[in-house]
Amino acid sequence: MTVISYRQALHDALREELLRDEDVLLMGEEIGRFEGSYKITAGLLAEFGAKRVRDTPIAEEGFTGAAVGAAMLGLRPVVEIMTINFSLLAIDQIVNHAAKIYGMFGGQAKVPLVIRTPGGGGQQLGATHSQNIELYYAFVPGLKVVAPATPADAKALMLAAIRDDDPVLVLENLALYNTSGEVPEDLEPAEIGRAAVTRTGRDVTVVAYSRMAVVALDVAERLAAEGIDVEVVDLRSLRPLDRDTIVASVQKTNCAVVLEDDWLTYGIGAEIAATISDGAFDWLDAPVRRVAMAEVPMPYAKSLELAALPSAEDAAAAIRETVDAVARRR
DSSP: EEEHHHHHHHHHHHHEEEEEEEEEEEEESSSSSTTTTTTTHHHHHHHHHHEEEEEESHHHHHHHHHHHHHHHHEEEEEEEEGGGGGGGHHIIIIIITEOOOOOOOSSOOOOOOEEEEEOOSSSSSSGGSSSOOHHHHSSSSOEEOOOOOOOOHHHHHHHHHOOSSSSSEEEEEGGGTOOOOOOOOTTTOOOTOOEEEEEEESEEEEOOOTTTHHHHHHHHHHHHTOOOEEEEEEEOEEEEOOHHHHHHHHHHSOOOOEEEEEEEOOOOHHHHHHHHHHHHHGOOSSOOEEEESSSSOOOOSSHHHHHSSHHHHHHHHHHHHHHHHHHHHH
């Protein structure tokens, strides 16, 4: 095991795949000479050359469309969109082309395309640069959407995404880039669509993904000192969604809290709550609680931004209230 940052894990995955498969290439704004806005692609232009590490114009729809075409013709492009907010400029190419070509043409053409892009608030980037709009893409059949929370998962899911024959959106939260964790040197690609139980417990299930999966583990350890035993399910993949792991956990603990960084209304948490209702309703001893960000465009002022984002304190309060509700019922 080696301890590396989330940023380094993504870099290492890209480099390994460039070395392994000559059909892999990188595309994006300033990923070459500038080495990327977040330095994920540092050193790759010098090592692999401009044919395989391609700087693009500031034209998300154009270079995403070019990547779709390249994928249809047998290459495996990895597109960096500087922030998920800018993916809205390419949403037609992602949703109406990348996601649909295989099905529309009866499997005659595949689109082995990866789009990696960061999102999330907390960086004082303003309302149009701080969104978590993964729901837009997790909603779409034909796309796969993954959201790793740890360096090991960031690397394993990136390896899997590049080797996958379907288009995969890899969501990276800005707040995670400088976090560190153990990554096996012989790490294999992860299975897309498989959640992970990152902490076992008996009192309550907490379901989360991306940054909030890290928050969930931190809160779980703190609540253990209060005698609350929390089981944490890290979704890792939003489409396909591992409903079986969620349901099995709730059937064991009899209650659940869902943590997410996006808005509550119509959010990922609503789908998780529906999944629990469908698969574990008879096991529930309390309503499913959801913790999400405030229903506002992200403020710029730091104090307001922190108030809008879901916090560890918000999560801990929801977990305590849920466990108390179960205790009263019993």
